[in-house]
Amino acid sequence: MKTNIQKLLVGASLVMGVSAIATNPALAASITGAEVTGTAPNNFEVWDVDPAVTCEAQFCLGSKGTDTSNLTDILAGTASAPGGNIELFKTSEGGYPDLESFLDYDEVTSLDIDFNDDTGITLSSLTAKDLFGSSLDTSYTSDTVATKWFNDAFDANVDGVISSVNSTLSSNPIIRPMLGVGSTVDNEAELYTAIVNGLTTLNYGSEASKFSSREAIFDTFLNQGGFQRSVDPNIAFVNKNGNNVEFGLAGHANLIFYAPDNVVEALENFGIDFTLLASELVKVSYPGKEDIMYSFTGSSSNVASNDGSFNFTYVADPALEANTPAAPEPSFILGSLLAGGGLFAAKRKRKK
Numbered sequence: 001m002k003t004n005i006q007k008l009l010v011g012a013s014l015v016m017g018v019s020a021i022a023t024n025p026a027l028a029a030s031i032t033g034a035e036v037t038g039t040a041p042n043n044f045e046v047w048d049v050d051p052a053v054t055c056e057a058q059f060c061l062g063s064k065g066t067d068t069s070n071l072t073d074i075l076a077g078t079a080s081a082p083g084g085n086i087e088l089f090k091t092s093e094g095g096y097p098d099l100e101s102f103l104d105y106d107e108v109t110s111l112d113i114d115f116n117d118d119t120g121i122t123l124s125s126l127t128a129k130d131l132f133g134s135s136l137d138t139s140y141t142s143d144t145v146a147t148k149w150f151n152d153a154f155d156a157n158v159d160g161v162i163s164s165v166n167s168t169l170s171s172n173p174i175i176r177p178m179l180g181v182g183s184t185v186d187n188e189a190e191l192y193t194a195i196v197n198g199l200t201t202l203n204y205g206s207e208a209s210k211f212s213s214r215e216a217i218f219d220t221f222l223n224q225g226g227f228q229r230s231v232d233p234n235i236a237f238v239n240k241n242g243n244n245v246e247f248g249l250a251g252h253a254n255l256i257f258y259a260p261d262n263v264v265e266a267l268e269n270f271g272i273d274f275t276l277l278a279s280e281l282v283k284v285s286y287p288g289k290e291d292i293m294y295s296f297t298g299s300s301s302n303v304a305s306n307d308g309s310f311n312f313t314y315v316a317d318p319a320l321e322a323n324t325p326a327a328p329e330p331s332f333i334l335g336s337l338l339a340g341g342g343l344f345a346a347k348r349k350r351k352k
Helices: 099-104 128-132 143-169 175-181 188-201 203-213 214-225 261-270
Strands: 012-016 016-020 031-038 044-049 058-065 084-088 108-113 121-126 234-241 244-251 282-286 289-293 297-299 312-314
Touching: 016 108, 031 128, 031 203, 031 234, 121 234, 121 244, 128 143, 143 175, 143 188, 143 214, 175 188, 175 261, 188 203, 188 261, 203 214, 261 312
Parallel strands: 012 297
Antiparallel strands: 012 016, 012 312, 016 244, 031 108, 044 058, 044 084, 084 234, 108 121, 121 282, 234 244, 244 312, 282 289, 297 312
16 A cells, blocks of 8 residues: 555554654654455444443444444544444454354455555454464464464463462462462462362363363363454554554453353452453554554553443554564564464453
């Protein structure tokens, strides 16, 4: 899309941002066009401010279907104050919930953005081959975007989970024998022990093995539709200052929101409370390069749907020289340089 963008950097807040940095003065450019394209140009859903919707946010969002008449205004917001969002690959929410269907689905929905300085950028959903490679290897041990993203997200969140469990063990020591641990959980292996014993105590014994290791959780996430629900990015805003282009991905402030009912029940029964953060994956295309990006940090937004979704915007650290093959930051993947991984495993009954 038009002239070259010199550097790219990723930012996030229930959104993820990408930037191109140069030495030119930071002159703001406005969006002149926003068009849904790709091989599946009708597979999207627009979310806009709707006074008829109630929610726990300053502005409430309602679905506008495929009505793109206000899309330019929607995308003109910021990380903390997005105007809404557009979800690419909308049918991942229901039309392709099973793994076999997702592996067979090779269509892409893209959002082409043009600016009034004759530059542009394209943001797209991912396919199974983007995640699992051309051979569609869905194993945890494979060197794929899916495995990398999953492990990166696990690494970004696991210390917080262990800290929350230990806080509960300290304040409520009576649950220690129920979880089969001592006064503290000191590592991942002990965390899995606590999860398995906790589910077994609540009569979910047949389900407990699904959470007995990273690999087991990866397989659970895979088989319950997690990956196809992680590659349908909600683009919340796109803006540009000078050569600096930022975009955001709308998401949720705590991904435990999407966890299986038995896991949520176990946490509530044992009084364990923690936060999981991870954005979805998005493919970013600009002159001469194509990258896959994601983030695990961000900030609260002033919008939400009626179930609380879209209340967070994900932002990553600066990372990529678009014109050089420099190694990117480990917080996200960049095309063929890296691959990706995510943690919010399990089923997703509600809208992102």
